[in-house]
Amino acid sequence: MEKLIQELKTKIIDTLSLLDTTPEDIDTDAQLVGGQTGLDSIDVLELVMMIEKDYGVKIDNKELGMKVFASVRALAGYIHENRTDIPR
């Protein structure tokens, strides 16, 4: 799980070109959207694509998105539960 969290932080930075951010800057439990990272709804959709592509996990509605993207930990938890790319 911790590995997935670290991996996600790197992927978030790459996917969204957060040039001045390092994985250490992202608090695992802090609010991901609208928080200090400054992510908005379009960023969330960009991450939705990345997560579907890299983990085979679909997040296809706003309500689910709100829950899943609450924090990096919540996101990692959801991916861990639902991923189809590797057997759990």
Add this chain to the structure above:
Amino acid sequence: MAVRVFIVGVGLISPLGAGFAPNRAALEQGRTGIAPLSLFATPHRAPLPVGEVRDLPRDDGLPRTHVLAGLAAAEALRGARQQPDAVVLGAVTGGMPVTEVLLKDGVGDPRRYRHHANGSVAEYVAGEIGCTGTVLTVSTACSSGTAALKLALEMLRSGRSACALAGGVDALCRMTYYGFNALQLVDPEGARPLDRSRRGMTVAEGAALLLLVACEEPPDHALAELLGAGLSCDAYHPAAPRPDGSGACRAMRDALSDAGVAPSGIDYVHLHGTGTIDNDLAEARALHDLFGERMPHLSSTKGATGHALGAAGALGAAISVMSIGAGLIPASSGCRVPDPEMNLHPVAAPLTAKVDTVLSNAFGFGGNNAALVMGRPGQLPPRREVRRREDNFTILGSACLTGAGNASATLERLREGKPVRGLMPPESMAANLPPRDLRRLKRLSRAVQSLAIAAHGDAAAPAAIASVFFGTGWGPLSEMHDFLVKLFESNEQFTSPTDFVGAVHNAAAGQVAIRFGAQGPNVTMTGGDYSFEQALMGAVLLPPDSGACCLLIAADEDHQVLSRRFDPSAALSDAPSDGGAAFCLGRGRTGRGPRLFPAFLRYAHGDPHAVHAMVEALGGKAAIEARYGAVFAGIPLAQREIGRRQLDGFLLLAGFTGGVVDYRRWTGEYAAASAVAACCAARFVAEGSVPILPGRSSAGPLHGKGILLVGLGDFVTAVGVLP
């Protein structure tokens, strides 16, 4: 007497049918044109529902967009007594239906992309109907069709046109099909606008063109009167509406006040009503604010037609004409249980009622809001005479970006007698942008933001920015390219929502509006090499109130792959170049800066009389000699031969003996080069001399006169810069 504008012809093609009559029949019967996509194969197990125009005649290599527009134009002009002297078209996808397939197949031959330009649709229509007058292309996302009608209305009111063909068109393509789906804005069951369980829109295609005439009294064949229209910008978010609906409400209020109609005078509202959760909610709030307790009949037809994007507002206008003529209020198809949160009662089944006045909405990405008011011909007393507004601006501030860098670097290089060709240096583009803002801005958007900030900062006492006018020949090529590459590399499985939102031509103008809180009109014009001139025309037609200013920006980016496929002049050039310029403008004489005004704009298309007409419009030989000390000629490389001939013809007719600068030799080849030339001209006029006159080693004095910028080739344009 005040000039009034009447609709005397309508051409309409939508998923409901080809022609005004079949569309009317379908709406009377409450039919829907929405069905699963059949136009192209997708990896989706079940293709999403779309609004597709079936049985569209195929024309070899001609995009569906052009075909749809051509059919609507032919219908609008059937039996017409007057030939249009202007074409104003709203469009978003342009030649994308063909382009995306060519790019997917890796086709490199620029000739195959000759219909790519968004402006090529209006030019095609003008060519088909033999119009060599003013041709404008408006690209304000899903409000384009209504914005085009507003610009046409102002052209007719101000006497710039007597008869105009105006409306909107868009065609289904992979870009919009996958793009809106990536934004999770598509309802997998088909659009259910205003329904409590709605989940989004249905992407569609179509075209609607209205033949408008300016008269003092309603002609006997008038179908409706275009009473007024209003444009506003949310200045809030690139893709989501301002939740309180205040921007949408302002556009509706402006339309009503422009029409001289009170909210209580509206019988029916044709909603934008896309079926997305956010749009419908914001629109509902705007309606409650505007109408209060006295809510007129209202419906969205997008559950029947789908959302035809740039054509949507024009489809709404055509349906408004139908509503007034036939007493038809279409059903709000797809809405079974109205969303209680909206507290609206959309028309559930087609109604017959006397409809005298209709309000029709269209909103789009970039926070663009547009509304128009249409009425029964001659039913309302003529509105009070509108005073002809001043048609020139004072340049309060200006800026440019070229291969040399910013304006001062550019001017310094020119004074040394060196060209400013080449690519905008990234560090110049980013110099005045907060690092945080750079993240989501690719090349064109960066340039535009940087230019807007610099032009505003250059103004001695910058006033509030009310409106934004942006011209771009090719739009955000980087986003478009990256979106399609990602789509095709993933076998049409994945795309970038960010690139999709950034790929609309008006994305950069929307970002400028957000930065400056500019809530007035936000208009993007895409007229190829003449986009700057078209944007300036837009600004003159929709000037800011006195005391406020507007930003006029034109820019184009060079893209390694796309520029040499799309832009025939860039393809011929050995030095890839890009750049742009921005102006902070005040209306009329508002300061000490030089004045800028559009003097002429015509789609000449080989018309040998165009140059003659331009000389006349400039006041003839004596006036040209008296006002201008130099001519800056813009001749795109691909049109060198005809452009040279036009220039020689102009100089001969005007008897012009001053210096002539062939400026693309200095700037390099890109669509927005004329904006850079205008920025340099403004600086030279302020200084009183031109350092780059041919055959001179020192600056040539202007003797207190101005500089005339002429654009040559397919269009013939003139822009004046006077002290």
